[in-house]
Amino acid sequence: xxxxxxxxxxxxxxxxxxxxxxxxxxxxxxxxxxxxxxxxxxxxxxxxxxxxxxxxxxxxxxxxxxxxxxxxxxxxxxxxxxxxxxxxxxxxxxxxxxxxxxxxxxxxxxxxxxxxxxxxxxxxxxxxxxxxxxxxxxxxxxxxxxxxxxxxxxxxxxxxxxxx
Amino acid sequence: xxxxxxxxxxxxxxxxxxxxxxxxxxxxxxxxxxxxxxxxxxxxxxxxxxxxxxxxxxxxxxxxxxxxxxxxxxxxxxxxxxxxxxxxxxxxxxxxxxxxxxxxxxxxxxxxxxxxxxxxxxxxxxxxxxxxxxxxxxxxxxxxxxxxxxxxxxxxxxxxxxxxxxxxxxxxxxxxxxxxx
Numbered sequence: 001x002x003x004x005x006x007x008x009x010x011x012x013x014x015x016x017x018x019x020x021x022x023x024x025x026x027x028x029x030x031x032x033x034x035x036x037x038x039x040x041x042x043x044x045x046x047x048x049x050x051x052x053x054x055x056x057x058x059x060x061x062x063x064x065x066x067x068x069x070x071x072x073x074x075x076x077x078x079x080x081x082x083x084x085x086x087x088x089x090x091x092x093x094x095x096x097x098x099x100x101x102x103x104x105x106x107x108x109x110x111x112x113x114x115x116x117x118x119x120x121x122x123x124x125x126x127x128x129x130x131x132x133x134x135x136x137x138x139x140x141x142x143x144x145x146x147x148x149x150x151x152x153x154x155x156x157x158x159x160x161x162x163x164x
Numbered sequence: 165x166x167x168x169x170x171x172x173x174x175x176x177x178x179x180x181x182x183x184x185x186x187x188x189x190x191x192x193x194x195x196x197x198x199x200x201x202x203x204x205x206x207x208x209x210x211x212x213x214x215x216x217x218x219x220x221x222x223x224x225x226x227x228x229x230x231x232x233x234x235x236x237x238x239x240x241x242x243x244x245x246x247x248x249x250x251x252x253x254x255x256x257x258x259x260x261x262x263x264x265x266x267x268x269x270x271x272x273x274x275x276x277x278x279x280x281x282x283x284x285x286x287x288x289x290x291x292x293x294x295x296x297x298x299x300x301x302x303x304x305x306x307x308x309x310x311x312x313x314x315x316x317x318x319x320x321x322x323x324x325x326x327x328x329x330x331x332x333x334x335x336x337x338x339x340x341x342x343x344x345x
Contacts, residue, residue: 002275005266006282012262013285014195016254018231019240023247025232030244032308035299039251041314041345042292045321049285050199051206052320056281059200063211066204070220073197081193085186092180097187099174100237104194104230111223118216128215133222138172139233140226154172164222 003057010053017046067119074112078105103139106153110142134161176239184238191234198227248300255293259286284320287334291323315342 024039054060061069082105089097118128134147139154147158179187205220235241242250263286270278299309316323320335328339 002266002270002273002278005269006278009262009266009282009285010199011192011196012258014199015192015231016251018191018195018198018228019235019247019254020251021228022232022235022241023244023251026241026247027244032244032303034309034311035244035248035303037345038295038299038309038314039247041316042251042295042323044343044345045288045292045316045323047199047202048316048318048321049281049288050196051203052281052284054200054203056277060203060207063204063208063213063216066200066207066220067216070197070201070204070223073193073200077193081190085183085190088186089183092183094177094179094183094237096174096177096237097179097183100187100230100233101190103174103233104190107226107230111226114219114223118219122213122216127213128219130215133219135222135226135229137229138169140229142223142226156169156172160169162222162225164218164225 013046013050017043071115077108107140133164194231198224245303252296288321313344315344
């Protein structure tokens with residue numbers, strides 16, 4: 001029961017953190033920079049709780065283990081979750097939901113490939129080289145290296161990609 | 165975020181119940197993936213793999229974009245006054261219902277680490293609830309809150325506005341462990 005509860009609390013904290021980050025963007029757009037700052041700070045606090053719960057659940061391993069877990073999660077979303085959700089949304093003609101699902105599914109395919117290649121490096125004890133990673137702020141499309149002129153998934157100008 | 169970008173984002177729509185259930189589950193999944201990858205980034209840093217840490221942070225950001233998109237479609241993003249009410253209610257539920265119930269079961273089952281993780285969270289949700297209540301009162305009058313750094317303990321999430329104590333009031337971590345926003 002405690003494991004179930006901590007898993008539920010991890011889910012709750014993770015979702016609270018993401019909600020607050022979205023709310024911070026709204027507050028900034030509405031001209032409330034200090035409320036935006038409060039939302040970002042509290043989102044970070046929720047992230048510390050999520051990390052603590054995940055640690056108690058034994059969900060943090062070595063980087064090689066973490067890459068395998070990450071690859072597994074992406075693979076489930078690609079093979080099972082998003083295709084099933086998309087089939088239901090298509091049947092129910094919820095077009096906006098389908099856009100949100102398609103954006104996510106396409107980016108998870110990027111992530112699956114990147115995690116797979118990265119894991120092979122780590123198994124040979126190698127870090128990635130320092131090439132920047134760039135992410136579309138609209139759909140999450142993820143590339144290693146230069147941003148495209150336009151995002152191939154959603155058409156957003158490559159200049160808006162966030163660089164890591 | 166300019167209008168060009170805004171147009172590409174999926175917006176709220178009337179959802180059938182099954183599609184709504186799908187998006188709720190997808191929002192939960194993306195949110196948890198984003199948090200996991202941030203933790204995995206810290207682990208990679210500790211192992212001397214800074215570029216893999218960077219990759220985890222980038223992909224975590226991608227998952228936050230998906231979480232935000234799903235939340236928008238579900239109509240979960242409102243005005244700031246509405247969002248502060250949503251946030252206040254979420255914190256209240258965790259303080260009044262969720263964490264006390266979880267703490268009781270963890271105590272019954274003598275799970276000390278789980279109890280600690282629950283206590284850390286519950287204590288800071290009380291901070292958040294008060295801050296959100298005060299901010300909502302301001303936002304409903306069309307005013308921002310005062311400028312002033314907000315600090316968060318990176319061990320337990322204790323959240324405060326103003327000067328830091330020498331040690332975290334909740335977990336005892338030294339004040340260098342606070343991150344300031």
